[in-house]
Amino acid sequence: MFKDGRWIGPILDQHMHLDRNNRYLEAVNEFVIAGGTAINLVHKPNFSKLPVSLSEYRSVYEETLEMAREVRDKFEISVSVILGPHPVAWENQIHTLGLEESTSLHIQAVKLALEYISLGDAVCLGEVGRPHYPVDEKTWAASNELLLEIMRLANEAKTSVQLHVEDNGEKTYSDLAKICDESGLPRHFAIRHYAPADITQEFTHGLSATVSVGKGSISKIVECIGKSNSFWGMETDYLDDPRRPGAVLGPKTIPKRTHQLSKELIDNGYSEAEVSEILTNIHFTWPNEIYS
Ligand SMILES: [Zn+2]
Structure with missing residues (x-):
């Protein structure tokens, strides 16, 4: 889908956050003007x-679904x-609720998200994963157990997961691949x-990747593309947070x-x-296979 040498086909940001109290629709508008056609909110x-x-999880999830409806209506x-x-919510709440309670709440919140996914209101479970910063051994072990359980639940529900994890290169991928295989999740x-x-x-061990571009x-x-054999795409992780402007990429990044x-x-x-x-694979065909 080229016109006069320029791509005019689909352009998807696979990981974007929005915040009603921050730039919100203005940020979406910026994305659309730059040529973006789809987002994973x-x-x-x-x-x-x-x-x-x-019940508090239900209301915050509803808020995200409501924003999605509003963006669809306006753009x-x-x-x-x-x-x-x-x-990170799970890890934070260990300090306030205790490990057992925080874990139980987390699993309940996962199951609730899976209900929305089964109804077709959402397409993927995420972001789930494990803390991206050093934690004590006990917490690390618990987070890996929790992740295994989450992947099992995702597998039963036949849904994909978007993973928020530490950045330890290939080691992170090979670790995740093991947990994945143990859980049964493809x-x-x-x-x-x-x-x-x-x-x-x-490097990826067959996991899918949304690259922070x-x-x-x-x-x-470009250097790796010939040696890639799994699904990948692009994301900004736009945070819509005025206090952390440089922390992630801006809304125009994926079209650019x-x-x-x-x-x-x-x-x-x-x-x-x-x-x-x-470009059709990364922005349309593959996402259709992994988010549904
Ligand atoms: Zn994120």
Whole structure:
């Protein structure tokens, strides 16, 4: 889908948060004007007021679903919702509720998200995972047990998970692949969010990846693309948080990087038809297989 040498097909941001109290629709508008056509709206936890009961989880999930409806009404883009309790919320609540209570609440919140997914209101469980910062041994062991249980539940529900995890390169992937296999969840249904640009098979172990496409990521993707054999895509992890403007990428990033990828592939000798196939895969065909 090229017109005068420019990609005019689908452009999906696979991991974006929005916040009614921050830039919200203005941020979506920026994405749309830049050429974006679809977003995965990922539930954003409010760390200063975390839910302490299942009914509170229900109301914060409803808020995310409501934003998705509003964005669909206002813009001609497709919005898919990713719902789940954040692993950092679980870790934080160990200090307030205790390990047992925090874990039980977390599992209940996972099951609730799976209900919304079975109703078709959401397409994927996430972000779930484990703390991305060092924790004591007991907490680390508990977080791995919890993740195994979450993956089992996702597998029973035949849904994928978007994973928020530490960044320890290939080791993180090989760890996750083990947990995945033990749970029965197909590896391509485990999607590493905020993933590095290395999309080669040796690195990802067959897990799916949504690459955080910061500076330099596109040349790395181009270098790896021939050695990739699993699903990958692009994300900003836009936080819609004025206090952390530089923490993640802005709403225009995915359209911008898509055009950059297209240009670099063409410069490397790919034909428009080949580039078209790649861009259709990452922004449309593969997402349809892993989010439903
Ligand atoms: Zn996120």
